[in-house]
Amino acid sequence: MATHSVTFQPEDKTVDVPTGMLIAEAARQAGLEILQPCGGQGRCGRCAVIVEGAGVRRRSTIRLSSEDVEAGYALACQTVIEDDITVTIPEQERVERRIVTGRSVRKVELPFPYDPATMQPVRVSQLHLHPPSLDDNVDDLGRLKHGLSELGISDIELPLPLLRSLGDKLRQADWQPWIAFEMIGEEGSGRARLMEISAQAFDPLGLAIDIGTTTVTLYLVNLTSGEVLSSAAEYNGQIAFGEDVISRIVYATKGDGLHQLSARVRETIHELLTRVQKRTGIVQEHIFKVLVAGNTTMIHLFLGLPPETIRLTPYIPAANRVPPYSANELGIEAHPLASVECLPGVASYVGADITAGALSSGLVDSEDLTLFIDVGTNGEMVLGTRDWMVTCACSAGPAFEGAGVVDGMRATKGAIEEVWIHSDTHEPTYRVIGGGKPRGICGSGLISLMAELFVTGAIDRGGRVNLSLDTPRVRTGNHGPEFVVAWADETETGKDIVLTNVDVENLMRAKAAIYAGYHVLARSVGVGLEDIQQFLIGGSFGQYVNVEKAIQIGLLPDLPWDRFEFLGNTSVRGTYMALLSRQAHSRVDKVSQGMTYIELSADNTFFDAFTGALFMPHTDMSRFPSVAKIWQDGNGDEVQDEQK
């Protein structure tokens, strides 16, 4: 058999190998190690190398794009040598960035060119008033009004406390005061509400808050420049009283449950606010506007409205569209006169978080058939174009936000965000946010882990851990059968990080509910999933969700990867947009009135679709042809062995 000379760069090592040898094997002979987390199955793509010369045959390029192949990339575990070649092994970091698909979480940047003069109703302006004199004896308020009229303000609301201090403040400012006000009423009506008069200049600040059932997220925004000064997220303090909206509603109806729940979410907001304040050193009294989104139940609890009618047929909330209240009334530590406004919802189970998401995801501008999914505890989704929209909600549970999972956590430092499992040894390789020791697993890590366990046969299609595998990674723990992702000595907590059967069940229910939701929603308007041109996905599962893995577990349908886009928290982003611009705010209003709500509990189609999806990736594998192929490649041998 012919031998060929293979040179590896940058090490500059050359070995002679026979025709047909894999590049990975040749590298080993040259004394080099190419990482193969998946065990040389061509699944993970981490062994991508650059080949110079045409002397290779690629058996599989599943992880490479056609541009990659053109640029000479090849998978070392799937490429055989047929002639003399030079192989460059890229640095590991370059490889990592290459293999993760669909990790497009948008940075918090300005969503549009920002012009506060035309967009922002909350402003701070300096007035140049003439000091009073014996010749000019107009009263203080008249003098103020005159100054304001030069800003186009013809009609003002002046809260009593402000009037009480008006004289002092104008004089302290030497008649050159800085005024904080909010334009109210119809555009161009010239109505404004005054909130502060000060001798010093300052930028008005605003808060955009998304109250999720599981996670609360807050943006601190400079309303002059429009930029996000800082953001923070934390689990909703209400979690202790129930994981989903229904159990929260039930809790709210008992004793002073409503009061407790209301206080808890305020505490969480307080915590987040304190955090961003410490980071930026801002003055809380400069916060003049607070905009809040959340599902209908969360908004009820935040405002202290009794939510029980949301749960009972015919599912009527106290209010979908709520007028603004003051920060003082709602106990938010902003300027006491700052207005706190909740974005409008559609129905009991489709709230402001989804209307805000429809705006920020771009669905409201889309000409193509688009599905927007907010993968939250209450999985809500909207299907449509800029001209029409249908929406539904299904209870998915908090698993994808890392709650309700033994070693789950939010997507912050120390969270395992991606996992690969070796096909033969079942040894995992993982990547941790921040790069240190892991503390737990976030949503994207859970999706990745579940997919890997499934394609390597460590869990069966029903999601049960296969205890008969010959590895200490599978075992029976305190919560039943489990898979050990990280041993105690690798973790920050000094405890094993595991995924239990119960965790898998929770994740399975979550992904099945979401799949069933959009499946039924699409059918309700007579379109197939393959007709949907783009899938915009919001949710707090992490920064980098791998589309392929999300398809492998059946969370997303088996369609070309370029149709999917992960957008992170779309609700807080939409709230941020509405906080910046009154035009965006009124679009959210319009969107909330233009959506048609589909009630999934009206018949049994949803339940049928749900139980069908309670399987990996789905009971009907023919809906997931790409997954069927990978799974059979990985499990075919085992099945045959047992048949003998």
Place this chain on the structure above:
Amino acid sequence: MAVEIPKEKWTAQVRKVTIGATSEEGGTRAKTLTVGGESALPFLHYEGSFPNKPALAVEIRDRKPDDWSPLLLDALGETAEDPAKWAQAAEAMGADLIYLVLSAATADGNPNTPENVRAVVRKVLDATGLPIAVVGPGQAEIDNELIVPAAEEADGERVLLGVCEEKNYRTIVAAALAHNHLVQSKTPMDVNLSKQLVILINDMGLPLERIMMDPTTGALGYGIEYGYSVMERLRLAALTGDKMTQQPMIVDPGAEAWKVKESKVGEGVPEAWGDWNRRALNWETLTATTLIHSGANIVILRHPENVARVRKVIDDLSSATT
């Protein structure tokens, strides 16, 4: 004027499954039982072929049950004292399959043992030439402990082992694989769940020709319409080509019908309910025949008289012409 009966055209059929092995096939059974193979909805002869009629299994126990209705125990008499005699009596009643249910505990309250199970299985195999099914008491750990020795003892007999459930199927399937048996795949009244467990069992390497599907049912008046609908939908899916729903179905009207008040209680019930024994018998008959209408391939019965009664319904319906 002649009336043209509209006919449904189906594209697929129910899978054939054979329980039991004769001496040529490596077992000791005098005959085997084949069910399935039909290519239309039950009894609609003019739409398809029905190579095998619905079959009757008779439930027997490894010891006299403590909780059975006195009506049943009276009818069984002393045969209930001995599984070998009971199996012979069932054969005499006209059973196609002996359905042996193992007890969790012995009569004196001690846990049932593998040795005991081996002895009972051997006794029953020796007493009858019919194919047999052996299932555990329905508690995962005990089932696994008892079914493995039963499978070993009956090696090569193509026994139907059970009951596989979603939470506990691996051990039983492994025993079936190792000793050339079949399994009963039971799921709680849902089309998708039925299908899923068949897939999981098949994924372990057990051929589909060795899986009976048990979609679970309720007794007449106790949710039978729900079970009926699930079975009917499974059968419709099977006939339209959904491979993982094409397993023949086994259901247990005997156990279900003898659980309900109408058959259990003889006193303190409205007079209009009529004679207790007759009512109880009818309850089992009607539950069983209803399920046969919805596509059951094997029904499990308890009362000796009902074997003949249900058989008559099957025969009459099978011989009816259009």
